[in-house]
Amino acid sequence: MSILLDKNTRLLVHGLTGAQGSFHAQQCIEYGSKVVGGVTPGKGGTEHLGLPVFNTALDAVRATGANASLIFVPPPYAADSILEAADAGVSVIICITEGIPVMDMVRVKKRLAAVNACGRRVTLVGPNCPGVITPGECKAGIMPGYIHKPGTVGVVSRSGTLTYEAVWQVTSQGLGQSSVVGIGGDPVQGMNFVDALKLFQADPRTEAVIMIGEIGGAAEEDAARYIADEMTKPVFCFVAGKTAPPGRRMGHAGAIVEGGAGTHASKVEALAKAGATVVDNLSEIGAAVAKKLGAPKPKAKTARK
Amino acid sequence: MKLLEYEGKEVFERYGIPMLPRCGVLRIGDSSEKLNIDGAGPWVVKAQVLAGGRGKAGGVKLAKTAAEARDLAGQMLGMKIVTHQTQGKPLTVEEVLVEHAAGIAREIYISVVLDRKAGSPAVIASAEGGMSIEELAHSHPEKIVRMAVDAESGLLDFQARQLAFDLKIPKKNFCEFTLFARQLVKCFVEMDANLVEVNPLIISKDGRLLAIDSKIVTDDNALFRHKDQAAKPDHEASEIEKEAKSIGINYIGLDGDIGCMVNGAGLAMATLDTVKMAGGDAANFLDVGGGANVDQVTKAFQIILKDPKVKAVLVNIFGGIMKCDNIAAGVVEASKKVHIKVPLIVRLEGTNVKEGKAILAKSGIKIEQADSLWEAAQKAVAAAKR
Numbered sequence: 001m002s003i004l005l006d007k008n009t010r011l012l013v014h015g016l017t018g019a020q021g022s023f024h025a026q027q028c029i030e031y032g033s034k035v036v037g038g039v040t041p042g043k044g045g046t047e048h049l050g051l052p053v054f055n056t057a058l059d060a061v062r063a064t065g066a067n068a069s070l071i072f073v074p075p076p077y078a079a080d081s082i083l084e085a086a087d088a089g090v091s092v093i094i095c096i097t098e099g100i101p102v103m104d105m106v107r108v109k110k111r112l113a114a115v116n117a118c119g120r121r122v123t124l125v126g127p128n129c130p131g132v133i134t135p136g137e138c139k140a141g142i143m144p145g146y147i148h149k150p151g152t153v154g155v156v157s158r159s160g161t162l163t164y165e166a167v168w169q170v171t172s173q174g175l176g177q178s179s180v181v182g183i184g185g186d187p188v189q190g191m192n193f194v195d196a197l198k199l200f201q202a203d204p205r206t207e208a209v210i211m212i213g214e215i216g217g218a219a220e221e222d223a224a225r226y227i228a229d230e231m232t233k234p235v236f237c238f239v240a241g242k243t244a245p246p247g248r249r250m251g252h253a254g255a256i257v258e259g260g261a262g263t264h265a266s267k268v269e270a271l272a273k274a275g276a277t278v279v280d281n282l283s284e285i286g287a288a289v290a291k292k293l294g295a296p297k298p299k300a301k302t303a304r305k
Numbered sequence: 306m307k308l309l310e311y312e313g314k315e316v317f318e319r320y321g322i323p324m325l326p327r328c329g330v331l332r333i334g335d336s337s338e339k340l341n342i343d344g345a346g347p348w349v350v351k352a353q354v355l356a357g358g359r360g361k362a363g364g365v366k367l368a369k370t371a372a373e374a375r376d377l378a379g380q381m382l383g384m385k386i387v388t389h390q391t392q393g394k395p396l397t398v399e400e401v402l403v404e405h406a407a408g409i410a411r412e413i414y415i416s417v418v419l420d421r422k423a424g425s426p427a428v429i430a431s432a433e434g435g436m437s438i439e440e441l442a443h444s445h446p447e448k449i450v451r452m453a454v455d456a457e458s459g460l461l462d463f464q465a466r467q468l469a470f471d472l473k474i475p476k477k478n479f480c481e482f483t484l485f486a487r488q489l490v491k492c493f494v495e496m497d498a499n500l501v502e503v504n505p506l507i508i509s510k511d512g513r514l515l516a517i518d519s520k521i522v523t524d525d526n527a528l529f530r531h532k533d534q535a536a537k538p539d540h541e542a543s544e545i546e547k548e549a550k551s552i553g554i555n556y557i558g559l560d561g562d563i564g565c566m567v568n569g570a571g572l573a574m575a576t577l578d579t580v581k582m583a584g585g586d587a588a589n590f591l592d593v594g595g596g597a598n599v600d601q602v603t604k605a606f607q608i609i610l611k612d613p614k615v616k617a618v619l620v621n622i623f624g625g626i627m628k629c630d631n632i633a634a635g636v637v638e639a640s641k642k643v644h645i646k647v648p649l650i651v652r653l654e655g656t657n658v659k660e661g662k663a664i665l666a667k668s669g670i671k672i673e674q675a676d677s678l679w680e681a682a683q684k685a686v687a688a689a690k691r
Contacts (some may be wrong), residue, residue, distance in 0.1 A: 109425075
């Protein structure tokens with residue numbers, strides 16, 4: 001078991017023929033993901049990377065039976081691609097694109113809510129995220145595949161490279177991941193921490209969850225409430241941005257402390273109170289999980305590829 | 306991007322927000338004759354800086370005569386302002402706005418913000434304006450009105466009425482207010498703003514509804530559809546920050562002495578935190594980006610070393626798609642081009658890490674390598690203290 005993606009996922013890549021789309025789709029295929037086609041308006045009927053290209057998502061879904069979308073479309077058009085994928089009938093949409101205007105995401109969120117209110121179930125992950133991977137089954141994103149290993153630790157994070165850091169520590173401890181979800185660093189996004197925690201809580205394979213947060217917003221505080229009320233599985237947290245100056249956005253549009261809200265201290269306090277293990281030093285998160293789960297022997301450091 | 310008060314007011318003008326007539330903006334080097342001060346006073350002279358609390362710091366002055374207004378404007382230019390929002394650093398006043406003043410009968414607070422959780426705009430307002438809304442939210446949360454708004458339909462009539470009643474707007478100004486509130490929301494949506502704030506909105510002694518101040522923060526991601534906005538200078542960014550931005554590097558100057566180069570915003574933030582835990586202070590936040598190449602790495606070094614405070618440089622790269630051997634080659638290349646006189650600590654992890662480390666070891670450059678982020682941070686702190 002896993003969350004969001006598994007070996008049966010049929011992946012459609014939006015923006016397949018672009019530089020980013022081509023490169024990362026190739027990586028996903030090499031990892032073993034079932035990529036079934038691409039969407040680039042105007043290039044329908046052609047082939048790219050040995051895959052059929054379609055003009056619209058609807059054409060692609062009808063022809064290939066795709067059930068998940070991976071979006072690399074540039075920021076001015078990405079919001080539209082998300083809605084196109086939802087309308088075409090895929091159930092999981094992963095948007096990698098960085099730099100989508102917030103107001104576009106406000107409109108996307110409203111429409112997706114309307115779609116879900118009609119009874120269909122569409123889940124958006126991102127935007128501005130590394131994607132989702134279920135190790136050994138399906139990689140839909142830009143994360144390096146080899147740092148992952150099939151296992152029982154669920155990982156959810158707002159940041160890309162920080163996720164890799166946590167994943168690598170888990171793998172170096174001889175453990176593996178059930179699924180890894182990058183929810184992205186934008187202020188208005190699809191899936192949030194609580195949504196991911198719910199899926200991990202319900203997933204029989206997942207035994208523990210690592211949650212990597214950062215300053216800004218109140219998603220970590222919301223997650224803390226869910227952890228306190230509903231989670232029976234152990235949760236390990238790190239919150240980045242303890243030393244960030246207020247009022248400056250630290251790379252991610254969402255990572256900003258404004259008017260005393262979204263501070264590191266408030267998040268750490270809420271999570272610790274909820275019963276999560278909060279590590280102060282990021283370098284210790286893998287060891288903390290291993291200690292709890294009773295890890296197999298740590299892999300020797302030289303065994304890296 | 307944060308807009309200065311007068312820039313925000315120029316935007317407000319387009320939305321018909323009621324304001325006092327402005328006499329012009331004076332910049333350093335301008336003659337005060339440039340100001341178009343006529344009619345009856347009094348006037349108000351306001352320092353154009355991006356920090357709240359400027360009034361208490363001497364950045365807002367009242368003038369009874371035109372001559373006094375010109376004098377005050379001249380004096381205020383070049384003045385240093387420190388407020389609770391400047392983190393102890395003085396801001397230099399480079400522009401001054403002069404406008405007509407009005408006697409204030411009542412002050413109201415109103416803003417449109419992005420409600421991240423709901424994923425929609427929201428109006429925040431209080432019948433008690435003028436003071437810090439954060440303080441009011443803390444001391445008297447019941448005095449704050451909060452209303453979710455649909456971005457596509459804007460503020461609906463009944464919502465505008467609800468706000469007007471909640472804020473106890475006088476009958477005389479009622480329709481004026483509801484129109485103002487709807488226009489403010491429209492401005493927020495159309496400008497792709499993250500914040501539009503009027504603090505205070507006043508009822509003047511002669512019964513007029515007027516926006517006295519403006520604060521607009523726009524969404525950098527939406528600049529592609531606001532060409533006029535994109536052409537304007539970013540008042541908040543330092544010269545180094547602007548230079549970094551122009552070449553696709555995300556850089557924010559900080560107060561410490563350890564220069565940091567990291568890939569990814571989250572890891573960059575975590576690196577600053579780790580440096581602090583190890584007993585040091587970072588000189589900057591720098592995200593070299595996910596697809597950095599030799600050129601980007603070289604430029605990143607140049608930018609970091611422009612800061613004279615830097616006593617050591619910490620490179621922390623988690624190679625994913627970006628391979629460690631490429632990064633290592635970039636570091637070697639950069640160190641040939643840029644004379645790095647301070648100690649250099651490099652932590653590489655991820656794809657092709659062995660090859661990357663070998664390249665660094667063979668290069669003959671003085672580099673301290675580290676196997677983990679924690680080790681790297683400790684080495685950098687020790688090096689900066691030497």
